[in-house]
Amino acid sequence: MTSFTYEQKQTILQVENLSVACNGKIIIQDINFTERDTVRPDRQQGQIIAFLGRSGRGKSTLFRALTGLESPTTGQVLIPDLAKEVTNGNQPAKKVTEGDVGFVDQKYTLFRHKTVFQSLLFAMRRSTLSLAEKKEKVLQHLSDWGLTQVKDQYPVFLSGGQRQRTAILEQLLSSGYYMVLDEPFSGLDVGNIESVKRAFQWVNASHELHTIIFSTHDIELAVELADSIYVLGYPKDEKGKLGTAGTLLKHFDLKSMGLAWQEDFGNHHLECVKMIRETMLAS
Ligand SMILES: Nc1ncnc2c1ncn2[C@@H]1O[C@H](COP(=O)(O)OP(=O)(O)O)[C@@H](O)[C@H]1O
Numbered sequence: 001m002t003s004f005t006y007e008q009k010q011t012i013l014q015v016e017n018l019s020v021a022c023n024g025k026i027i028i029q030d031i032n033f034t035e036r037d038t039v040r041p042d043r044q045q046g047q048i049i050a051f052l053g054r055s056g057r058g059k060s061t062l063f064r065a066l067t068g069l070e071s072p073t074t075g076q077v078l079i080p081d082l083a084k085e086v087t088n089g090n091q092p093a094k095k096v097t098e099g100d101v102g103f104v105d106q107k108y109t110l111f112r113h114k115t116v117f118q119s120l121l122f123a124m125r126r127s128t129l130s131l132a133e134k135k136e137k138v139l140q141h142l143s144d145w146g147l148t149q150v151k152d153q154y155p156v157f158l159s160g161g162q163r164q165r166t167a168i169l170e171q172l173l174s175s176g177y178y179m180v181l182d183e184p185f186s187g188l189d190v191g192n193i194e195s196v197k198r199a200f201q202w203v204n205a206s207h208e209l210h211t212i213i214f215s216t217h218d219i220e221l222a223v224e225l226a227d228s229i230y231v232l233g234y235p236k237d238e239k240g241k242l243g244t245a246g247t248l249l250k251h252f253d254l255k256s257m258g259l260a261w262q263e264d265f266g267n268h269h270l271e272c273v274k275m276i277r278e279t280m281l282a283s
């Protein structure tokens with residue numbers, strides 16, 4: 001394995017004491033984690049963070065809270081406030097609100113009555129660029145993502161792969177740096193899995209602060225793609241009794257483990273897969 005040097009810079013996502021209850025039932029609780037901008041000397045590098053956990057452990061609930069779609073019962077989700085000036089090398093933080101963070105749901109929902117081009121232009125509505133600049137940016141992205149030939153199509157006429165790329169681009173253009181994708185690989189054939197992986201890698205390499213957060217049931221895929229993995233599950237008490245609200249059980253920092261950014265998926269990766277599987281099975 002190659003060893004890479006990197007530094008952890010400004011905080012890009014801070015979740016403090018987060019809990020969410022629905023109709024009086026606590027779904028997730030005591031969620032605490034911090035993610036920082038990872039800086040590598042030799043290249044532009046964003047962040048890819050995966051959440052794993054058995055069904056019903058609260059991944060989707062957590063994701064709705066991370067994007068501001070769900071108000072937390074306790075705690076908060078903080079992101080850098082890019083509108084404010086940096087002071088002492090730190091970007092002031094703000095509480096996440098709806099629209100700050102792009103959200104791609106499992107169905108890759110698109111506007112039915114907008115063409116690919118119209119959807120992407122609409123996604124840039126909060127941008128301060130001129131209309132001509134926005135159009136140019138959209139056309140450039142369509143070209144980079146191999147979507148030029150379907151730019152005037154409506155979603156029903158798109159293939160699965162074109163649909164995913166459009167949905168991801170839409171969130172990339174609307175939110176800027178953060179993107180949360182709930183089970184983006186579920187139900188895809190091998191070709192489309194590759195196309196979403198490539199989209200992730202493109203997003204990751206195109207800006208230092210780009211941060212992709214996704215959930216999946218495919219542990220190997222998470223270990224292959226992510227540089228940070230959290231396992232969400234029910235905790236066990238001293239007597240071994242399983243709790244009923246999801247919380248973070250383990251964090252695998254693949255950067256410090258030397259597993260991130262490797263060309264090959266080797267035995268060390270498989271050992272990590274095994275540790276994650278054991279954590280999940282016990283939760
Ligand atoms: N709006 C809601 N009202 C009540 N219960 C909910 C609501 N949303 C999710 N739940 C429950 O919360 C738990 C976690 O669900 P979810 O976040 O979808 O988990 P996951 O994405 O990990 O499968 C499940 O038991 C689900 O039934």
Ligand SMILES: [Mg+2]
Binds near residue numbers: 059182
């Ligand atoms: Mg879910």
